[in-house]
Amino acid sequence: MVVMKNPLIKDVVRDIKKSLGRFLSITAIIALGVAFFSGVKIAPEDMKKTADKYYDDYNLMDIRIVSTLGLTEDDLKGIEKVEGIEQSLGSYTIDVLAELDEQEVVLRVHQLPEEDDINNIRLIEGRLPEKPWECVMEKGKIGEFTLSLGSIIRLESGKEEPLSDYLEYTEYEVVGLVQTPYYLSFQKGSTNIGTGQVRSFIMIPKENFKLDYYTDIYLTVRGAKELNSYDDEYFDIIDPVTAQLEELAKEREVIRYEEVIGKAEEELEKGKKEYLDKKEEVEKELADALKEIEDGKKEIAKGQRELEAKEREFYRSIKEGKEKLAKAEEDLQRGEEEYSLALRSFEENKKLAEEGFRKAEEEIKKAEEGMVELENSIAQINMALENPLLPLEEKEKLVIELQSLTEMLEKTKESVEAGRREIELKRLELVKGEEELEKTKNILLATRKAIEEERQKLEEGEKAGLIEIERAKKDLEKAKEELQKGEEEYLEAKDKAEKELEKAWKEIKDAEDEIRDIERGRWYVLDRNSHYSYVDYGGAADRIDALSQVFPLFFALVAALVCLTTMTRMVDEQRVNIGTLKALGYGKGAIALKYISYAFIATLLGCIIGIAIGFTLFPTVIFNAYGIMYMLPPVELNFNTFLALSTSLVAIGLTTFTAYISCSNELKETTAALLRPRAPKAGKRILLEKIPIIWNRFNFSWKVTIRNIFRYKRRFFMTVFGVAGCTALILTAFGIRDSIRTVVDRQFGELFTYDITIGLSSEFKEGLEDERILEYELLYKEMGEISFNSTSKGITIIVPEDIDSIGRFINLRNRKYGNIISIPDRGVVITEQVSRSLGLKVGDEIVFRNSEDDEARVRVQGITENYIGNYIYLSKEYYEEIFQEHIKYNEAIGKIKEKTEEFQDRLSKDLLNKEGIDNVSFNTTIMEDFDDTIRSLNYVVLVMVFSAGALAFVVLYNLTNVNISERIREIATIKVLGFYDKEVSAYVYRENTILTILGTLAGLVIGIFLHRYIMTTVEMDNLMFGLDLEPNSYIISIILTLGFAAFVNIAMYYKLKNIEMVESLKSID
Secondary structure (H helix, E strand, C coil): HHHHHHHHHHHHHHHHHCCCCHHHHHHHHHHHHHHHHHHHHHHHHHHHHHHHHCCCCCCCCEEEEEECEEEEEHHHHHHHCCEEEEEEEEEEEEEEEEECCCCEEEEEECCCCCCCCCCCCEEEEEEECCCCCCEEEEEHHHHHCCCCCCCEEECCCCCCCCHHHCEEECCEEEEEEEECCCCCCCCCEECCCCCEEEEEEHHHHHHECCCCEECCEEEEECCCCCCCCCCCHHHHHHHHHHHHHHHHHHHHHHHHHHHHHHHHHHHHHHHHHHHHHHHHHHHHHHHHHHHHHHHHHHHHHHHHHHHHHHHHHHHHHHHHHHHHHHHHHHHHHHHHHHHHHHHHHHHHHHHHHHHHHHHHHHHHHHHHHHHHHHHHHHHHHHHHCCCCCCCCHHHHHHHHHCCCHHHHHHHHHHHHHHHHHHHHHEEEHHHHHHHHHHHHHHHHHHHHHHHHHHHHHHHHHHHHHHHHHHHHHHHHHHHHHHHHHHHHHHHHHHHHHHHHHHHHHHHHHHHHHHHHCCCCCEEEEEEEEHHHHHHHHHHHHHHHHHHHHHHHHHHHHHHHHHHHHHHHHHHCCCHHHHHHHCCCCCHHHHHHHHHHHHHHHHHHHHHHHHHHHCCCCCHHHHHHHHHHHHCCCCCCCCCCCCHHHHHHHHHHHHHHHHHHHHHHHCCCCCCHHCCCCCCCCCCCCHHHCCHHHCCCCCCCCHHHHHHHHHHHHHHHHHHHHHHHHHHHHHHHHHHHHHHHHHHHHHHHHHHHHCCCCECCCCCHHHHHCCCEEEEEEEEEEEEEEEECCCCEEEEEEECCCCCCCCHHCCCCCCCCCCCCCCCCCCCCEEEEEHHHHCCCCCCCCEEECCCCCCEEEEEEEEECCCCCCCCEEECCCHHHHCCCCCCCCCEEEECCCCCHHHHHHHHHHHHHHHCCCCEEEEEEHHHHHHHHHHHHHHHHHHHHHHHHHHHHHHHHHHHHHHHHHHHHHHHHHHHHCCCHHHHHHHHHHHHHHHHHHHHHHHHHHHHHHHHHHHHHHCCCEEEECCCCCHHHHHHHHHHHHHHHHHHHHHHHHHHHCCCHHHHHHCCCC
């Protein structure tokens, strides 16, 4: 037996070497099919295991608890007693504003976990904080801004309360860059400050927080880490713990409510006391201030009276002084006039006296001259008398004359003396009069001086008095102004105090109302299914998994069928060899084993290569494609033994079974029959030959080509099917991209035409009256549920304020026909995806529940096109009628002037600063998120296109190679007949090209149905894909298929050229 096997093994090896191209093509087809099938199948598993290992390595929470009233240390202690809890952590989180690159962004501030804490962090760069004012920041986002290690981040609260109420510091230095499994994606959630979207996070030491309650409690569950958190077994462990926590919540909610109420009432009483004390203090201060004002008024009135009295006294004294000066001036003027008269009289008298003196002097002079003459006469008489000779008579006459002259002289002397004395007296009188006048003049001058001095004093006194009075008036005015200012300040302070007291009293009343309105705190026990990053990443992996359910299967099916065809044709070619072996005495099993071994070796090698490529390349490429959306460590590649074995066994089983069946069919014939080649099929006329007007127009080559196409039907169908399968795969890959792109374009371009969504805490229209909001519509939105035939679906309830104007913002239309659907007065309109999942049609009656679990039966009046989310639309009147409940609008949708990021950030910030507005979001943000998803899936689509293209090339190469091998004698014959190499190639290529074109066209049809089937299969509960294919997808698919066919033809040209004519013709013998 061993001796018999050895030649067969050698023959197998010889066949492999002789038909190495066919062997390698089988290996390549199997490798491609197995690689793609196993790779796409294992990719979501690797994605989830990579994430799960990341979660485990950094101790991601299993359960998160938040409460509307906050969580206390007692809550934490109560939680720790729950069975199954392995670790717990009370933590703090707040949202703040920060200005980065002159752009205001919202950051989420987390408590920095300590070593081995829940939700630990992965330090990428730098170090952990060592000082209270240091922080670490998300690695993924710091690149968006001009931040680096050492940068200072300044924070603001974004609320009325200062940030210092929550944190010790408002500035933090970035000392490290981190990543955390808590945030895999770049989406951090929404908030009610700033732009409404959290852009990134920082972590600071625990001691920075001033909160007196925990905002979150994180928990890990015993035994959960050993399981994959994306498997059902994981939640089998989590769910019981969650149930216990929900039971505990009922108890702790009541306790916390009583604590909050008790503390609030205590604070209220304290506030009331402070209010009353403050009121008393304010009233006292106001009374004191009022008394000061009244005293000030009295002082000012007294000062006014004193000023008026002083002013009167001043003016009286000034008047008296002026009157005295006037009288003195008058007396002086009268004295001056009298002096002037006296002076003139004196001057006149003096002049007369001087004239009299002159005349008197002249008289005296004349008298003196007469005296001289008399003395001369006397002297002469005396001389004459002395003359003795003078006669007596003469002497007596002379004596008498002398006596007379002497008497006359004496009289003249006396007269002169008297005149002189009189002149002297007169002169003395003049001098005395002049002295009197001078004295009078001096008195007048002194009086004038005194008057001038008095006048100057009076003027200075008046000036000084006026200045003093003016100053006093100014002081009085200033005092009045100060009093008025004080009075205004008093009134203002009084008004302010009254308002503050009124506000304080209102706050007390509001606090009383708030205390009355405080509802029992509600715990939210959230497992990872409520965590955005976990769910979003799991959804991404599930989408790949959904694609792997159909696309790779079809891919593998095409590869398998082509491989089966190859093996079947190989056995047909080995017909004579089989007959020879049979003639040599080999049994049927041994002969079959040879071909089974051939198929086994090729398939096994292909499986090994395929598994190696599939388990490494495809998961890595797909994982890295999602790297633009998620922050994860490198992919963890896993070896799925079951998948590898099952895929390999199926591939090996198919090829070996085909080889066995084909060989068995041949072995049924006699040895003599097998030693002769199978007789060629009998020629027969085809349909076109019966139409001479067409047939006669073909030349010889075309006639042969057409006959061969219809003559070898198996080759025809296998080639067409192989090409069609590859084209269908390429078209489907591009169709997946088109379908995903359609979601964004149609949902937010055609159906949801509004730009902004504003969450309202009350029916607050005033805040919406903004010139930047062109128009808006109020909505009531809540979560609900609909049921049909015992199947339920969650759904979002939309009740517009005006059903006639909602069309300006939301287009309700039939997807197939495009006709507009109106919201009916009675009945509801539901979205297409939920109608398909529940099997609903127009006219069906459904059970409709709102968020309060109120139930009503309603009729479906319309089914509208929708891609993201599930909605039910109904009128306000109908909602209130069926649920007997008055609705309050809690959301507004609108259109805005601009769609730039800067404009939207500014508008969002302004809106969130208004009371009554809880949150703001823009459709552009949602579109950007979907764009990220599309970019990731584009890489996956490229992988599919590349794989489908590679398969197309290998399939075409294999089919063409088999075709040439089957027809090698025919080709050698036409070469012998004188056909040139190009003519020979054209002879073969013409048939291949026609079959490729037919296969391509068939592939487009198959691709349409395959695409629709795949997209329908991978749809999720809240996501419907478009089913339309873009024209470009058809064109690119055709070009790629024909391009691969052309490339194969070029590759085969040299094989056709090198066919040995003689050897080929001899082989028939």
